[in-house]
Amino acid sequence: MFARTLATIHLDHLxxxxxxxxxxxxxxxxxxxxxxxAYGHGAVAVSxxxxxxxxxxxxxxxxxxxxxxxxxxxxxxxxxxxRLFPDELPAAIRAGFRISLFCREDLGWVEEAAGDxxxxxxxxxxxxxxxxxxxxxxxxxxxDDLKRSRRxxxxxxxxxxxxxxxxxxxxxxxxxxxxxxxxxRLRDNGRRVPLIHMANSGAILDLPxxxxxxxxxxxMLYGHYPSRQTQxxxxxxxxxxxxxxxxxxxxxxAGHSVSYGRRWRSERETTIAVLPIGYADGLRRHLTGRxxxxxxxxxxxxxxxxxxxxxxxxxxxxxxxxxxxVLIWGDGRDGAIQVLDxxxxxxxxxxxxxxxxxxxxxxxxxxxxxxRRPTAP
Numbered sequence: 347m348f349a350r351t352l353a354t355i356h357l358d359h360l361x362x363x364x365x366x367x368x369x370x371x372x373x374x375x376x377x378x379x380x381x382x383x384a385y386g387h388g389a390v391a392v393s394x395x396x397x398x399x400x401x402x403x404x405x406x407x408x409x410x411x412x413x414x415x416x417x418x419x420x421x422x423x424x425x426x427x428x429r430l431f432p433d434e435l436p437a438a439i440r441a442g443f444r445i446s447l448f449c450r451e452d453l454g455w456v457e458e459a460a461g462d463x464x465x466x467x468x469x470x471x472x473x474x475x476x477x478x479x480x481x482x483x484x485x486x487x488x489x490d491d492l493k494r495s496r497r498x499x500x501x502x503x504x505x506x507x508x509x510x511x512x513x514x515x516x517x518x519x520x521x522x523x524x525x526x527x528x529x530x531r532l533r534d535n536g537r538r539v540p541l542i543h544m545a546n547s548g549a550i551l552d553l554p555x556x557x558x559x560x561x562x563x564x565x566m567l568y569g570h571y572p573s574r575q576t577q578x579x580x581x582x583x584x585x586x587x588x589x590x591x592x593x594x595x596x597x598x599x600a601g602h603s604v605s606y607g608r609r610w611r612s613e614r615e616t617t618i619a620v621l622p623i624g625y626a627d628g629l630r631r632h633l634t635g636r637x638x639x640x641x642x643x644x645x646x647x648x649x650x651x652x653x654x655x656x657x658x659x660x661x662x663x664x665x666x667x668x669x670x671x672v673l674i675w676g677d678g679r680d681g682a683i684q685v686l687d688x689x690x691x692x693x694x695x696x697x698x699x700x701x702x703x704x705x706x707x708x709x710x711x712x713x714x715x716x717x718r719r720p721t722a723p
Contacts, residue, residue: 348669349591351623353703354676355387357395357713359583363567364399370580371550374557377425377543379564380415381407386628386700387568387586388709390418395713396567397422403444405562409434412443425468425502429478435459444501446470448478453491453498460497467492468502468541471528473521475508485528489537502541503529504562510548511572518549522556551576570685570696584685586700587676588707592641592668593656594620604658605650610635617661619646621672624655628703629674636691640673641666643680675699 368376378401379385384392393404393415405425406412412424425444429452436459438445445467447453456465469492472479480488492498505525509517525544532539542558547566549556565572569584596618598604603611604618612618619641625631634652638645639659646666650658659672675683685696 349589349671351590351627351707352588353386353707353709354587354589355391355709355711356583356585356587356677357391357711359569359585359677360387360392360395360567361399363569363582363585364396364401366580366582367550367561367563367566368400371545371557371561374545375402375560377401377403377405377560377562378567379405379562381405381411381427381564382701383411385564385568385697386703388711389415390420391709391711393420393422394418403560409438409443412438412441416441416443423466427470431455432459435465436461439463439465442466444468446478447480447492447498449480449484450488450491453488453495457495457497463497464499465497466501467498468504469500471503471505471525473505473524474517475506475521477506479505482524482528485531489532493537500540502543502560503539504543507544507546507549507553507556510546510553510556511576512548513575515552518553518556522553547572548576551579565697568696568700570700573695574686574690584676584682586685586703587678588674588703589676589678590621590623590672590674592619592666592670592672593622595661595666595668596620603650605653607651609651610649612660617663617666618649619659619661619666619672621657621659622655623657623674623707624653626654626704627707628699629657630692630699630702632692633688637688638683640678640681640683641670 378396380389380393383389403423407427412426427446430438430445432455439460447467447469470479472481507518529539543560545556545561547563550561569582571578598612598618600612600614623629631652637648646659646661649660675685675688685699689696689699
């Protein structure tokens with residue numbers, strides 16, 4: 347059998363990660379983050395698995411991501427992190443999505459769009475990320491308006507860390523203090539603060555005091571720690587296994603160049619394996635000369651510039667044949683390659699790599715070794 351380029355998604359690994367993280371943070375509840383097509387893993391299949399595992403609330407970034415899940419039959423509540431505009435709000439309210447409020451303007455939009463329906467809202471608080479959220483200087487007026495709202499059902503309040511995955515937690519703790527201060531002021535004023543959530547993957551590991559009622563978890567669900575600067579105290583399994591196959595073998599003499607720009611030349615006679623995967627599939631060009639792949643348990647270096655559709659590997663005199671499976675990353679039959687290692691080789695983070703696997707890479711879902719119906723290629 348000839349191996350093809352596939353992203354195999356291990357739903358049993360996903361379920362195991364969910365349970366390990368949930369056990370670690372209890373009694374707080376886990377809010378799985380499935381934005382960006384579940385970080386490239388396939389949001390519909392991933393969300394179904396997580397809801398079956400007990401997830402009470404899912405989180406996405408955009409209105410259309412939430413609609414895709416709802417249209418697929420997923421009825422669980424879905425929190426949308428991004429701002430919703432007036433043309434999206436009526437459908438979002440009808441679908442029961444949880445709407446993030448960033449400012450008083452959002453309240454007005456929701457009031458207009460809701461009609462006779464309740465709108466479930468989560469207030470995003472700006473504590474130091476510098477992107478979106480109710481500013482501390484505006485919070486008193488905002489919460490007065492929210493209390494007067496006829497349509498908004500205040501369900502949650504949250505903020506987001508900027509540096510929770512770094513060794514120095516000074517700034518993260520400053521953010522946490524700001525958030526805690528606001529919670530206390532609201533309580534002192536007789537406001538019942540609803541579902542409170544702030545911890546992301548890094549904070550789940552290193553800042554237990556930030557767990558509150560719920561924690562939002564993204565990258566760890568998919569089997570990767572956010573960085574080497576956090577604790578690795580929760581056992582995780584990589585959910586995606588990215589593989590391809592050897593499409594062609596070329597025996598080249600010493601001094602022969604490979605690929606665009608002639609950035610690599612063979613120092614001796616060697617065999618080059620050509621793989622049918624490139625940057626159009628999500629194998630970033632910046633990984634040129636910086637990564638290895640696994641064939642029959644042996645690591646071989648990627649050489650020459652990674653191209654749109656093909657990648658070249660120096661296999662020397664190794665026992666490699668056309669059709670052999672090549673592990674790009676994940677847990678393989680003969681070893682593993684950590685996404686974090688690949689990401690660090692190109693100076694980025696695991697999120698960027700898994701999110702970057704393109705739609706032309708077919709996802710195949712397996713659960714405890716049993717194939718599930720794959721998505722369209």
